[in-house]
Amino acid sequence: xxxxxxxxxxxxxxxxxxxxxxxxxxxxxxxxxxxxxxxxxxxxxxxxxxxxxxxxxxxxxxxxxxxxxxxxxxxxxxxxxxxxxxxxxxxxxxxxxxxxxxxxxxxxxxxxxxxxxxxxxxxxxxxxxxxxxxxxxxxxxxxxxxxxxxxxxxxxxxxxxxxxxxxxxxxxxxxxxxxxxxxxxxxxxxxxxxxxxxxxxxxxxxxxxxxxxxxxxxxxxxxxxxxxxxxxxxxxxxxxxxxxxxxxxxxxxxxxxxxxxxxxxxxxxxxxxxxxxxxxxxxxxxxxxxxxxxxxxxxxxxxxxxxxxxxxxxxxxxxxxxxxxxxxxxxxxxxxxxxxxxxxxxxxxxxxxxxxxxxxxxxxxxxxxxxxxxxxxxxxxxxxxxxxxxxxxxxxxxxxxxxxxxxxxxxxxxxxxxxxxxxxxxxxxxxxxxxxxxxxxxxxxxxxxxxxxxxxxxxxxxxxxxxxxxxxxxxxxxxxxxxxxxxxxxxxxxxxxxxxxxxxxxxxxxxxxxxxxxxxxxxxxxxxxxxxxx
Amino acid sequence: xxxxxxxxxxxxxxxxxxxxxxxxxxxxxxxxxxxxxxxxxxxxxxxxxxxxxxxxxxxxxxxxxxxxxxxxxxxxxxxxxxxxxxxxxxxxxxxxxxxxxxxxxxxxxxxxxxxxxxxxxxxxxxxxxxxxxxxxxxxxxxxxxxxxxxxxxxxxxxxxxxxxxxxxxxxxxxxxxxxxxxxxxxxxxxxxxxxxxxxxxxxxxxxxxxxxxxxxxxxxxxxxxxxxxxxxxxxxxxxxxxxxxxxxxxxxxxxxxxxxxxxxxxxxxxxxxxxxxxxxxxxxxxxxxxxxxxxxxxxxxxxxxxxxxxxxxxxxxxxxxxxxxxxxxxxxxxxxxxxxxxxxxxxxxxxxxxxxxxxxxxxxxxxxxxxxxxxxxxxxxxx
Numbered sequence: 001x002x003x004x005x006x007x008x009x010x011x012x013x014x015x016x017x018x019x020x021x022x023x024x025x026x027x028x029x030x031x032x033x034x035x036x037x038x039x040x041x042x043x044x045x046x047x048x049x050x051x052x053x054x055x056x057x058x059x060x061x062x063x064x065x066x067x068x069x070x071x072x073x074x075x076x077x078x079x080x081x082x083x084x085x086x087x088x089x090x091x092x093x094x095x096x097x098x099x100x101x102x103x104x105x106x107x108x109x110x111x112x113x114x115x116x117x118x119x120x121x122x123x124x125x126x127x128x129x130x131x132x133x134x135x136x137x138x139x140x141x142x143x144x145x146x147x148x149x150x151x152x153x154x155x156x157x158x159x160x161x162x163x164x165x166x167x168x169x170x171x172x173x174x175x176x177x178x179x180x181x182x183x184x185x186x187x188x189x190x191x192x193x194x195x196x197x198x199x200x201x202x203x204x205x206x207x208x209x210x211x212x213x214x215x216x217x218x219x220x221x222x223x224x225x226x227x228x229x230x231x232x233x234x235x236x237x238x239x240x241x242x243x244x245x246x247x248x249x250x251x252x253x254x255x256x257x258x259x260x261x262x263x264x265x266x267x268x269x270x271x272x273x274x275x276x277x278x279x280x281x282x283x284x285x286x287x288x289x290x291x292x293x294x295x296x297x298x299x300x301x302x303x304x305x306x307x308x309x310x311x312x313x314x315x316x317x318x319x320x321x322x323x324x325x326x327x328x329x330x331x332x333x334x335x336x337x338x339x340x341x342x343x344x345x346x347x348x349x350x351x352x353x354x355x356x357x358x359x360x361x362x363x364x365x366x367x368x369x370x371x372x373x374x375x376x377x378x379x380x381x382x383x384x385x386x387x388x389x390x391x392x393x394x395x396x397x398x399x400x401x402x403x404x405x406x407x408x409x410x411x412x413x414x415x416x417x418x419x420x421x422x423x424x425x426x427x428x429x430x431x432x433x434x435x436x437x438x439x440x441x442x443x444x445x446x447x448x449x450x451x452x453x454x455x456x457x458x459x460x461x462x463x464x465x466x467x468x469x470x471x472x473x474x475x476x477x478x479x480x481x482x483x484x485x486x487x488x489x490x491x492x493x494x495x496x497x498x499x500x501x502x503x504x505x506x507x508x509x510x511x512x513x514x515x516x517x518x519x520x521x522x523x524x525x526x527x528x529x530x531x532x533x534x
Numbered sequence: 535x536x537x538x539x540x541x542x543x544x545x546x547x548x549x550x551x552x553x554x555x556x557x558x559x560x561x562x563x564x565x566x567x568x569x570x571x572x573x574x575x576x577x578x579x580x581x582x583x584x585x586x587x588x589x590x591x592x593x594x595x596x597x598x599x600x601x602x603x604x605x606x607x608x609x610x611x612x613x614x615x616x617x618x619x620x621x622x623x624x625x626x627x628x629x630x631x632x633x634x635x636x637x638x639x640x641x642x643x644x645x646x647x648x649x650x651x652x653x654x655x656x657x658x659x660x661x662x663x664x665x666x667x668x669x670x671x672x673x674x675x676x677x678x679x680x681x682x683x684x685x686x687x688x689x690x691x692x693x694x695x696x697x698x699x700x701x702x703x704x705x706x707x708x709x710x711x712x713x714x715x716x717x718x719x720x721x722x723x724x725x726x727x728x729x730x731x732x733x734x735x736x737x738x739x740x741x742x743x744x745x746x747x748x749x750x751x752x753x754x755x756x757x758x759x760x761x762x763x764x765x766x767x768x769x770x771x772x773x774x775x776x777x778x779x780x781x782x783x784x785x786x787x788x789x790x791x792x793x794x795x796x797x798x799x800x801x802x803x804x805x806x807x808x809x810x811x812x813x814x815x816x817x818x819x820x821x822x823x824x825x826x827x828x829x830x831x832x833x834x835x836x837x838x839x840x841x842x843x844x845x846x847x848x849x850x851x852x853x854x855x856x857x858x859x860x861x862x863x864x865x866x867x868x869x870x871x872x873x874x875x876x877x878x879x880x881x882x883x884x885x886x887x888x889x890x891x892x893x894x895x896x897x898x899x900x901x902x903x904x905x906x907x908x909x910x911x912x913x914x915x916x917x
Contacts, residue, residue, distance in 0.1 A: 065641055068600075072633060072637065075607050076607070076629055080626055080629050083623035086622070087616055094870070098881070105605070106605065109598045110601070118594075168873070169871060170873070172874075467623035467694075473627065477626075477630045484637070491641075495649075506915060
């Protein structure tokens with residue numbers, strides 16, 4: 001396998017996936033926020049809530065369309081750039097993608113048109129149902145995509161079939177209820193809710209700073225802060241759940257994130273900060289929090305978390321076992337599947353390590369010919385580059401806690417202090433608008449980069465997964481994507497800014513009339529608010 | 535789980551072959567008219583309002599329609615992984631072109647009318663034209679290449695190697711099938727505009743559409759004759775193992791003089807090409823006579839006939855290889871495992887009826903013509 005092709009394909013996948021993921025979190029969260037706003041409208045019959053639904057709905061639409069468009073790239077790219085991967089695991093990986101289409105994407109895409117075009121054609125309640133169906137469809141999409149992705153991290157419910165030269169599904173139930181996938185789903189979806197909450201909060205804060213659309217902005221902040229608070233808390237709780245399931249399934253990723261070179265006596269300490277050094281297998285200037293890692297990772301005081309050095313040793317054993325499997329596989333191939341029961345038994349016993357033998361393909365065509373040095377090298381390759389993971393993870397977590405702080409404060413001020421926000425706080429809310437995107441992209445990076453050198457953990461090395469393309473092919477598509485996506489990004493941002501500046505523009509006169517007719521009732525202070533001193 | 539053994543492997547393979555056809559046909563029937571309208575856009579709409587009428591006839595529905603395509607891709611991945619691996623990487627640059635067109639299209643719909651500038655709107659109109667015409671052409675060209683065989687081979691690891699080039703895809707026969715595809719979808723788009731638009735947009739669509747219907751008939755007949763006389767087919771050698779492992783290298787294929795042997799073996803499949811021709815001729819009549827609803831039906835029949843004629847003629851082949859016949863993909867050697875096909879079938883049986891039901895409801899809600907007044911009254915909110 002030409003390594004340039006693999007590296008270029010990785011670059012292209014990373015680029016297009018990170019780009020796609022600029023739009024997805026906002027779609028996930030804003031679809032729910034818009035549906036909540038419309039629910040309030042239907043319950044209270046106050047036109048301001050319909051205006052809010054339509055205004056945030058417009059921004060949702062501008063964002064949604066690019067999420068859809070760039071999502072097609074993702075589906076194409078497995079076949080275009082990762083055709084050996086597609087062949088090797090399509091039997092398992094394809095199913096959740098197809099079910100996503102059947103169950104979720106059809107739902108959201110069919111009803112999103114009606115959401116925008118159906119206001120005059122549907123009763124209030126019917127339109128509300130449409131809004132919720134869009135939100136449910138978006139969120140179910142995330143479920144199935146993360147079941148697919150979760151399987152790459154923790155490939156359960158499948159085994160290698162030597163007759164078809166690929167992984168095949170042994171239990172759909174295990175694939176679907178893969179604990180890594182479930183933890184990832186809730187973590188990712190709540191991260192999307194936080195993204196949308198910070199977005200709504202920031203844009204509304206900007207309106208308050210400008211003294212525009214006060215009615216819309218205050219109500220939007222109330223929704224964003226309460227929804228955002230619940231979501232920000234759940235991101236951290238569920239991120240911890242995600243961490244716990246990683247401990248069980250992807251020990252190497254965990255050790256790399258922690259920069260944990262050697263196994264420590266339980267319970268291990270957590271490295272708060274430091275400078276990981278891959279060569280020396282040491283983290284310089286490390287600041288430790290005693291016991292924390294052991295408690296988070298194992299939820300016990302006695303279980304050990306293996307360090308990188310021990311994991312490499314285990315990998316070496318698995319490479320050797322994989323070579324035995326590979327040897328049996330060659331027997332299968334030479335005899336078109338008709339092998340002696342001994343060979344079949346040998347293969348069965350070692351086939352779970354076959355992927356580790358494939359790591360040798362970078363160094364030698366036939367893994368059975370590998371030298372001890374090459375085997376040691378392959379085992380060493382199972383360690384991802386530590387420092388980017390170490391830092392990306394810490395930055396993500398720090399941002400996660402800052403969102404909790406932001407949401408707690410705004411929730412408190414809007415519920416109990418009658419929304420008297422100091423300007424500095426509003427400015428901070430505006431400045432923080434990009435932060436959840438940074439956190440979300442870092443999260444994706446930790447999950448995918450941390451899985452290297454595998455596309456499917458322990459099963460298929462990334463170096464073997466790519467298509468046999470030419471560098472020219474890749475150069476053309478890479479240049480095409482960079483150009484095309486950059487132009488679309490500029491256009492999208494331009495429209496977003498235009499429509500945010502423009503503010504609500506639908507149903508304006510009737511909403512304003514209603515607001516001024518009911519001003520006395522609306523300005524009554526909240527019963528929770530502190531009464532100003534006499 | 536032994537449940538999946540209730541349905542024999544070979545039956546599941548045939549079912550998924552049919553479902554693959556259903557999904558691709560579903561895509562052509564629904565998103566097909568969106569592609570057709572996109573292709574027609576510069577010709578049926580001279581003023582901004584006229585173009586907006588055309589765009590808004592498909593505005594609320596194209597997104598759901600496009601999912602047929604995305605689902606088709608997902609189903610190929612899940613049910614026919616080798617087909618997915620070979621076709622997407624083999625047709626690499628063509629796929630990239632389709633992708634670029636399909637990205638332009640949604641963005642074009644959504645963003646076009648969000649600014650007043652004429653240059654902005656003109657630019658997006660071109661994007662919508664490209665987004666309609668390019669995929670319509672490429673899908674047809676791809677069909678032409680599949681019929682001729684595609685230059686790929688597997689090694690012993692079942693890694694696929696592709697020896698063709700992008701320009702090799704643009705051979706005369708494939709370009710002819712590309713014309714069939716564009717003409718067929720333009721007819722369909724014109725039938726849709728006849729149904730959903732009024733005034734000059736509708737008139738122009740009818741005029742162009744009736745020409746397109748005739749082009750469909752002529753090019754389809756020519757392609758059929760060419761296929762019968764000038765292009766070799768493929769045939770399996772030896773006993774056909776229909777429930778064996780999905781490994782293309784386990785079966786043997788040889789070249790046959792023509793695909794048309796299939797018509798001698800299973801004469802009933804002649805229904806498809808007849809339906810394709812009859813549907814196109816009736817669509818011509820319907821567009822001439824201004825029959826709104828019936829023309830849609832005729833044009834749908836044409837699409838069903840034309841697409842199914844390709845699949846039925848090639849059965850059991852789904853992607854033959856022109857350079858290494860034994861690498862050819864068939865219904866019997868290129869599917870997912872027994873269990874995966876079963877799980878996917880259960881999912882399809884549950885969800886496809888639900889999808890059809892709510893799609894029908896959405897079309898029902900949106901029933902009626904898009905008028906100039908509607909565009910002007912809602913000029914800030916419609917596309």
